[in-house]
Amino acid sequence: MNHLAHAYLSFRQPELITGNLIADFVKGRKNMELYSAGIQRGIRIHRAIDNFTDQHPVTGKAKLFFRPSCGLYSGVFTDLVYDHFLANDTARFTNDTLYSFAHYVYSQINERAAGLPPAFLEMFGYMQTYNWLYNYHTTDGISRSIRGVARRAKYLETDGNVVFAVFMEHYAALKTCYQEFFPELQTYVEGLLQMENR
Template sequence: MNFLAHLALSYYSADLQVGNFIGDLVRGREVAVLPLGIRQGVEMHRRIDRLTDADPDVRRLNRSLRARHGRYAPVISDVAFDYFLFLNWDTLGPAPFHDFTEKAYRRLAAARADLPPRIHPQIDGLVRHRWLSVYTSVGGMQEVFQRMLPRLSRPEMLDGVSESLYDRHADFNRTLLLLFPRLQALANTYRD
C-alpha cells in the first residue's frame, strides 16, 4: 500500500494518520521520540505493509509482474493499489474524496512540528502540491512512476509499467478488493 491507502485506513485518528503517512520515512531513534499516537501510526503502517506483502493474492499478482519488472513488482503493486483504491473510493473510502484529502493535508501540516525536520520537505510537498490527486488518473500514475526513476538502481525495470497496469487492470482491481477488507480489519484493531 502507498500513501493514499495508509491515510485512508487510519482516517479516524489524526495521530494514526500522521504516523501511517511517515511510516516509511522515519527510522529507529526518530520513532522513539514521536508522540505516542504517531508512534502507533508508524507501527500500524508497518503491520499493514507486512500483511500486504504476505497476502497470497498480492503475492500472486506480484509473481505475474516479476517477469517484466523484476524486484520492483511489489513497488509497482503498492503504488498501483492507491489508484485502484481511488477507482473504488465510493465503496472503500472513509469520506468523500475531496473532504478526505483536505482533512489529511490539514492533519499532516498540523503535526509537522512533532516530526523530524528531515521529513518536513515531504510533508510540505504533499500539502503544497496536493499530491494525493495523482492517484486519481492514469496520467498521475505515470507521473508517480516517473518520479521514482532517479532513485532506482535499475530504472529500466519500470519500462512498460503503464502497459502492465492496463493489461492487468482486472487483476489489480480484484486483488485490491480482496485485500482491502483484511487491511480494514487490521486498522480497526487500532481504534480506541
C-alpha cells in the same frame, strides 16, 4: 501499501494519520520515542500494514504482473496501483469525498509539521503541491506517480512508461486483486486497533 491506503486506514485519527505517513522516515527505537504515543501507534500500524500486505497471497499474485519488468520493485508498484483502485473505490470515496479527505490529511500533517522528519517534509511538500492523494484516482495521476517512482528507483533499469503500460495491460486483473485484498487488510487493521484500545 502506499500513502492513500495508510492515511485511509488511520480512520481520521490525526496522530494515527501522522504516524502512518511518517513511518518510513523514522528509524530505530530512540527516534520513535521522540513522538507522542498516538504517533508511535501510527508508526506501529504502518509497519503492521506493510507486513500484512507483503505476506498476503493476493499481493503475491499482483506482484507477478510487474515482476518481469520491475524485479524486486514489483511490490512498490503493486502498492502504488492499490492506491489508484482505493481512490476509485465507490464504496469508500466519491470524487468529492476523496478531494476533501486528501485536504484533511494535508491539514493534519501541516499542524504537526514542526516535529516531523525533514526528509518526510520534503516529500510531503511534493505530495501536497501536486495533490497526490487525490490525483491517484486518474490514469494521468497514477502514470505520473509510477514514472516518478521509476525515476527515483536507484536499481530499476525499466522506464516508467513501460511500468505504466504493464499496469494498463493488466488493469482488470490488478483491480480484482485489490478487491479481494483490501477488505481483508481493513478488517486486520481494525482488529489491531481494537486490541490496542483495550
